[in-house]
Amino acid sequence: MKLAHGLAIKESPINGKGCFATILFPHRRKIAEYTGERITNAEARRRASRRKLRICGLDERWSLDGARGGNGTHYINHSCQPNAFMMSTRGHILFFALRDIQPGEEITVDYQVTWHDDDKRCTCGAEKCRGTINKKQK
Numbered sequence: 401m402k403l404a405h406g407l408a409i410k411e412s413p414i415n416g417k418g419c420f421a422t423i424l425f426p427h428r429r430k431i432a433e434y435t436g437e438r439i440t441n442a443e444a445r446r447r448a449s450r451r452k453l454r455i456c457g458l459d460e461r462w463s464l465d466g467a468r469g470g471n472g473t474h475y476i477n478h479s480c481q482p483n484a485f486m487m488s489t490r491g492h493i494l495f496f497a498l499r500d501i502q503p504g505e506e507i508t509v510d511y512q513v514t515w516h517d518d519d520k521r522c523t524c525g526a527e528k529c530r531g532t533i534n535k536k537q538k
């Protein structure tokens with residue numbers, strides 16, 4: 401696996417392995433692009449039912465599976481109080497820093513919606529953890 405610049409994969413207190421910064425990512429600055437195999441959402445749903453989720457939705461039709469061709473960003477764990485956010489734009493998924501992220505910090509985003517069931521428990525440990533990874537639909 402070829403990691404994106406400034407990233408390292410280590411054991412995470414949140415869940416399995418996580419993605420950690422090895423350099424300072426300043427507030428609002430791009431961290432990396434999510435890379436992976438391009439698959440249909442139907443295929444994403446099938447894969448998500450069989451193994452740990454490393455898949456990221458791109459749009460209504462397509463998803464990216466970082467388990468194949470990922471650059472480390474697919475290890476970014478969910479947190480209800482994240483230090484980064486994900487933005488999909490013109491067929492690309494980019495991660496940006498929500499605040500200054502120091503070397504050694506685990507990078508986290510709020511997944512909001514995943515291919516997992518809505519009752520998938522969250523273990524992020526944040527003070528304001530909402531209890532589930534998916535945001536409740538209104």
Ligand SMILES: [Zn+2]
Pocket residue numbers: 479480481522523524525526528529530531532
């Ligand atoms: Zn949480």
